[in-house]
Amino acid sequence: MNHQPTITIITPSFNHGRYIEETIKSVISQEGDFFIDYIIMDGGSTDNTIEIIKKYEELIKNELWKPKCLNIDFRWVSEKDRGQTHAINKGFRIAKGEIVSWINSDDMYCDEAFSIVTEHFLKHPEDDFVFGDGEVIDEKGNLQWEWLSRSYNLKVLKSYHFLWNDFTNYIMQQATFWRKKVFDKIGFLDESFHYAMDIEYWIRAGEYGLKMKHLPIKLGEFRMVAGTKSLSSKMVFWPESLEIFRRYNGAKSMRPFFVYYFFNEGINNNFDLKHVSEQKNIILQRWNALSLSEQNILKEKAEQGFYIACLKLANKAFLYGDIKKGNFIFKETMIKKPFFIIYPLSFIYILKKLIGKNLSTTLNMFKNRIIREYRMRRYLYRYL
Numbered sequence: 001m002n003h004q005p006t007i008t009i010i011t012p013s014f015n016h017g018r019y020i021e022e023t024i025k026s027v028i029s030q031e032g033d034f035f036i037d038y039i040i041m042d043g044g045s046t047d048n049t050i051e052i053i054k055k056y057e058e059l060i061k062n063e064l065w066k067p068k069c070l071n072i073d074f075r076w077v078s079e080k081d082r083g084q085t086h087a088i089n090k091g092f093r094i095a096k097g098e099i100v101s102w103i104n105s106d107d108m109y110c111d112e113a114f115s116i117v118t119e120h121f122l123k124h125p126e127d128d129f130v131f132g133d134g135e136v137i138d139e140k141g142n143l144q145w146e147w148l149s150r151s152y153n154l155k156v157l158k159s160y161h162f163l164w165n166d167f168t169n170y171i172m173q174q175a176t177f178w179r180k181k182v183f184d185k186i187g188f189l190d191e192s193f194h195y196a197m198d199i200e201y202w203i204r205a206g207e208y209g210l211k212m213k214h215l216p217i218k219l220g221e222f223r224m225v226a227g228t229k230s231l232s233s234k235m236v237f238w239p240e241s242l243e244i245f246r247r248y249n250g251a252k253s254m255r256p257f258f259v260y261y262f263f264n265e266g267i268n269n270n271f272d273l274k275h276v277s278e279q280k281n282i283i284l285q286r287w288n289a290l291s292l293s294e295q296n297i298l299k300e301k302a303e304q305g306f307y308i309a310c311l312k313l314a315n316k317a318f319l320y321g322d323i324k325k326g327n328f329i330f331k332e333t334m335i336k337k338p339f340f341i342i343y344p345l346s347f348i349y350i351l352k353k354l355i356g357k358n359l360s361t362t363l364n365m366f367k368n369r370i371i372r373e374y375r376m377r378r379y380l381y382r383y384l
Helices: 020-028 049-061 085-094 113-123 180-185 197-207 234-249 255-268 271-287 292-321 321-338 338-342 344-355 357-378
Strands: 006-013 035-042 071-076 099-102 129-137 141-149 174-177 212-223
Touching: 006 085, 006 113, 020 035, 020 049, 020 271, 035 049, 035 085, 049 071, 085 099, 085 197, 085 338, 099 113, 113 129, 113 174, 113 212, 129 234, 174 197, 180 197, 197 212, 197 234, 212 321, 234 255, 255 271, 255 292, 292 321, 292 338, 292 344, 321 344, 338 344, 344 357
Parallel strands: 006 035, 006 099, 035 071, 129 212
Antiparallel strands: 099 174, 129 141, 129 174
8 A cells, every 4th residue: 555545434334313413523624645536325214313413415426625634535325224233244345445344324434544544554564453542422422431342462452350250352343444355364243243243353364364453542532322232231241252252262262251241141131040041042042053062062051051050140139138049040050050059159148148238248348359450450551
């Protein structure tokens, strides 16, 4: 790439007329020595989205919008699609640029983002991806917190923070760009994913040995809007996350991931073991097309994970003050899996009963304080 580059941006949209104008302006207002190829893939909006898109199409077409870059090619379609990931891929397949990315219709780019990215790619031909920092904003655009990323680490991305029960995707999609030739190496987004297609792509890139460079500069803004995927219950992300863990870690590694999936299902459903058991059967159906041997491994790991999760739920119920529920869960687990009495979580539960809720709560707070300190210094050090 030894000439003035073209950067293609895809915006999938559906009934986001309230925000899409800000998104469009954040793209076409970028300043620098590059061309912009902007494609909006609308899913058939029925609000004022199309009206806003046409407004900017006319402004650019009639040269009433003065580009701050070399030129802007503004394209759009509005037609039914098979979801956000499918819409983004349709746009990528007609991209003209050497550099590509997507921005959702309620998110935005920071000023100078494109100039920073294009300049980096020109100077560093060895890098396949660039990702930066950003800001998380609310519906009105007010800053909620800064998103500070860190250097790419494949091992961390395809794991789970078991200590503090959280996912590990620290790469901000709104601040990530890559060379179009990446598609020739690893393909497009996986359209079977509707929630975790970005993290799966970052992991896939690492598995293929592609170079992902972090720039400690704000490039994007991520809007947290009530009713969107990002503010949905974390449980909606779990089925796809489990598939990612299986795909990139192997079926034999799945027990701890199952533990925390079932544990969170229990917490979010009032410690209902019947519901958790039903979810276990549902999640296993996702893998019916796999080989019988791999299915059997997954069933074994899910079964083990379920009962370990039950012990965690018993301990959690005790700390919540619902000792009756905790005792019930612990007893049911011992009836089904009596040898689990030697499991550390069983000893912990018995110890909690011996020392009482107040002291157990105090010790738990002390433990969590140590975990938070470790988390900040080991993983979230940039926030210090």
